Amino acid sequence: MRSRTLPSVSKARPHGSDVQRPSTASPCGNVNIPSNLDTSTAVAAAAxxxxxxxVQNFNAGSDGSTSVSVQVDPTGAGKKFVAATVKTNGNKNPSKVESDKVVVSLPAGTKCTGGKAGNxxxxxxxxxxxxxxxxxVSQGKAPANPPAKAAVKSTAAKPVSAESTKAAAQPSVAQLAAKQTSKKTVFESCASDSxxxxxxxxxxxGKCAGPDVAQSNGSGGCGHGAKAPNCNVATLLGFSDCIKGAKNGDLHDATIQAATAFTAKLDGFKFTPSVKTRDLEGKLAPSVMKAREAVREVLDELE
Structure with a gap:
């Protein structure tokens, strides 16, 4: 991930690198919502x-559709979304690169309560x-701003988050996979996934295995040495048959991403890295390192 900010509302034209893939699990794609809600410029809701x-597209055709569905979370936390009504929509099959106006109506009685200002x-x-x-979106207290711009697909760049500051380039599948070549292969004894x-x-x-096969061949899933099994890599590759009781970790973690990249390259699966806490040298950002150490201390005390 190249950025840690939500898409901003400004006069600047969005870029292909602003594109995300919103989902139920990740409604804003690879964006840390709590850390960026208050720092993102808001568009004011009308009375x-x-x-x-x-909505800006970056290529023509249905792949560059500017026709959208919209959900709103009044709390701003990104966990309680409800459908909003799209009154004016974009083009499902544009013939060119264009910017289309979208007008959305918030559900009746919606009261925005997120952020430090509570609006x-x-x-x-x-x-x-x-x-x-x-x-x-701001309601009531915040000043009016220019229309927001939501980016859609670019054929020139892989979907990553919007950015307001420059960050390190996203590691490629090949770069991540290369880190795994010196590690153990399947059937070799191991103490942990890493x-x-x-x-x-x-x-x-207690032996290295294919992450998808391990869910059903008697390996008991992945995660030897942990309290519960996981199917981290299998999940990232799109497999849903996790073994019963599996508990995945942080799927954006660089170690898990590197293993997934290696498996994808080995088996010919499609995979787009989403490492967001490490640079190309694989070093944790200082703030992330500090936060992780704090968590480890708490877990140690609980044990």
């Missing part, structure tokens, strides 16, 4: 509860092609 913004809502905007972004090329040390077997 009648409508919100107007522009922010969060909109998750998703096109018919599955691309989009989030934007922040020792295995494919990021899976059989929970019951």
């Amino acid at each position: 009648d509860g409508t919100v107007t913004f522009q 922010l809502c969060l909109l998750s905007v998703k096109t018919t092609a599955g691309f989009g972004a989030c934007t922040v 020792e295995c090329q494919q990021g899976c040390c059989g929970f019951s077997s």
